[in-house]
Amino acid sequence: MVGVDRLVCADALDVLPHEPAGSFDAIYIDPPFGTGLARVGRGHSYVDRADDPVAFVAWLEPYLVEGKRVLAEHGSLFVHLDYRAVHYVKVALDGLFGRACFVNEIVWCYSVGGKSRRGFGRKHDTILWYARGPAHAFYADAVRVPRRGGSHMRVARDASGQAIQEKTDRKTGRVYRYPVAEGKVPEDWWTDIETLNHSAKERTGWPSQKPERLLERILLAVTRPGDRVLDCxxxxxxxxxxxxxxxxxxxxxxxxxxxxxxxxxxxxMTQEKREFGSDRLRPTPRRTKIAGR
Ligand SMILES: C[S@@+](CC[C@H](N)C(=O)[O-])C[C@H]1O[C@@H](n2cnc3c(N)ncnc32)[C@H](O)[C@@H]1O
Structure with a gap:
């Protein structure tokens, strides 16, 4: 059912096989790991409380296989993980998509979280980005961020008086010039998006809720208005x-x-803000189809 927004209450493996192949432009998933709960998928299960990444990968793999099937040729899959399972899932994804389709290991850094007396504080998650094929969409200009001052580059002015950062390659003598006003495409480590604190306005109370700015950067990078996005x-x-x-x-x-x-x-509430530019909840016609209940 392309073109209609849908919320579905079900095991994702009961839903995805009914979606047409190639029907999504982007998929983001943040699967549960280390929750201490038994996880039952359609026809398979594992007990999460053992913190067992091998069992986790075996449980997750059928979802990844379906995810790949429903991705469009130019589409991208983002899998959000932390240090406990990321390396295991990376190997599984390399096998499924092929290493050539691995685009980025995005390291999302935040300051909230535990300290460690026996090592460095664990303050990042990893988001693995795989493309369905070689011609994946990437809208770099949609995700530009301001250029930081204090870099090793010299700041100069061009003929029109515009500020530019400039550096010269010592070996080749080639001069690189970057207009400051254009900003830059972010690197694969993100330190400018904080995790949600307890009083964050967007907090819903759901455990491991991710910040909207994180999803905003991901979706802007690989989709355009009207494109189809899946989170299972x-x-x-x-x-x-x-x-x-x-x-x-x-x-x-x-x-x-x-x-x-x-x-x-x-x-x-999001629709309210979009339509009326306000936080106030007013009754609106709902266009989202809710299934599975
Ligand atoms: C880590 S949370 C996702 C948090 C989300 N990214 C957010 O920002 O709120 C993982 C979710 O996966 C759901 N889940 C676990 N197994 C599932 C399955 N087999 N099919 C569909 N949902 C599942 C859980 O109920 C949980 O809400």
């Missing part, structure tokens, strides 16, 4: 909320009815 472990619906705000279509799946309820409320 949606939680509080961060992907769906951002997709809605940016004018992308979405399919958001979560097996927990409580997650769907959180998403419904959140999407109503």
């Amino acid at each position: 472990f949606s939680g509080s619906g961060t992907t769906a909320a951002v997709a809605q705000r940016l004018g992308r279509r979405f399919l958001a799946i979560d097996r927990e009815p409580a997650a769907i309820a959180v998403m419904e409320t959140r999407l109503k």
Whole structure:
């Protein structure tokens, strides 16, 4: 059902096989790991409480296979993980997509979180980005960030008086000039998006809710308005909320009815802000189709 936003309460493996091949432009997933819960997928299960990344990968793989099938040729998959499972999942994804389709290991750094007496504080997550094929979409200009001052580059003015950062390659003598006003495409390590603190306005109370700015950068990088986005472990619906705000279509799946309820409320509010530019919740016609309940 292309063109309609959908929230579905179900195991993602009961939904994805019914989606046409190549029907999504982008997929972001933030699958549960180390939650201490038994995880039952369609026809397979594992017990998360053992913190067992090998069992986790075996559980996750059928979702990744379906994810690849429903991705468009120019589409991209983002898998959000932390230090406990990322290396295991990377190997599985290399096998599934091929190493040539690995685009980036995005290191998302934040300051909130635990300290360690026996090592460095663990303050980053990793988002693995795989492209479906060699001609993947990347809208670099949509995600430019301001150029930082204090870099090793000299700041000069061009003929029109515009500030430019300039550096000369010592070996070749070639001069590189970057207009400051154009900003730059971010590197693969992101330190400018903080994780949500307890009083963050967008907090819904759902565990491991991710910040909207993180999803905003990802979706802007690989989709255009009207494109189709899938999140099959949606939680509080961060992907769906951002997709809605940016004018992308979405399919958001979560097996927990409580997650769907959180998403419904959140999407109503996002739509309100989009239509009226306000935080106030006013009744609006709902265009999202809710299935599975
Ligand atoms: C880490 S949370 C996602 C958080 C989300 N990124 C956010 O910003 O709110 C993982 C979610 O996956 C859901 N989930 C776990 N197994 C699932 C399955 N087999 N199918 C669909 N959803 C599942 C859980 O209910 C949970 O809400």
